[in-house]
Amino acid sequence: MNKQKISEESVQEIVSCLKNNGIAIFPTDTVYGIGAVYNNPEGIDRIYEAKQRDRSKPIIALISDISHLHKLISFEEEDLGNISEIMKKYWPGELTIVFDNSKYNVAEDNTIGVRIPGDEILLRIIESCGGIVFTTSANISGEKSPVKTQDISYDILEKTDFILDGGTILNGVPSTVIKYSAGKISVLREGNIKTGEILKLFMRRAEKK
Structure with missing residues (x-):
């Protein structure tokens, strides 16, 4: 277990840890997370073990840019268009969107949650x-x-390879979670982003079609 405060050096070290198939704890814009790179299935297993988490409960993918979305899910461009305005408005930010047709086995129902922090x-x-x-x-x-x-x-902590200490996160509220499936959205969890705003934006998009 290697714990360090945020610095240029520690940022490089956590990147090295993750790229070498380690698991790490880090501050996000909502709460502290524990993660592994997407092509490290053993690391994903270690996260579930460390959290004592049932495999039926999915973890999410944090992406740095929307261009990486195609690596995670299979979709038609017109399907993505139905929710594009919501992504443009709330990403980066505190909104997780759950999609069908995941390319990675991180949930039993073949879905995956995605967010740009x-x-x-x-x-x-x-x-x-x-x-x-x-x-x-x-x-x-x-x-x-x-x-x-x-x-x-x-x-x-003892099962984690690296901990990046960013102090106290003032937000402390997990992200709002919605599911996008078959051209419709449903609310799974409400956080700081109010789901009423999301639903209104989605309905306006649908009315324009």
């Missing part, structure tokens, strides 16, 4: 790791999502 340092880390990092909140399943490293269970 708003934290600039985290975006640098993700881009340096190929543009995609699979992640979930750095807490034992069922416990409160951590807003500082002192909140994180030692059971998780």
Whole structure:
């Protein structure tokens, strides 16, 4: 377990850790997350083990840019167009969108949640790791999502290769989560982004068609 405060050197070290198939804890724009690069299936297994998380509960993909979305899901351009305005408005930001037809086995129902975070340092880390990092909140399943490293269970810390300490995250609210399937959206969790705003934007798009 290697814990360091944010610096240019520590950012390079966490990138090296992730690219060499390690798992790491880092601050996001919502809560602390634990993650692994997208092409590290053993790392994904270690995350589930560290969190004591059931494999039926998916983790999400943080991407550095929308151009990486095609690496994660299979879609037709017109299907993506139905939700493009929502992505443009809320990404980067605190909105996770769950898509069908995942190219990676991170959920039993073949879905995947995707988000572009708003934290600039985290975006640098993700881009340096190929543009995609699979992640979930750095807490034992069922416990409160951590807003500082002192909140994180030692059971998780000792199973992690690197911890990037960014102090206390003032937000502390997990992202809003919606699901986009068959041209429709449904609300799975509400965070700081109010789902009523999202639904209105989606309906306006539908009315224009």
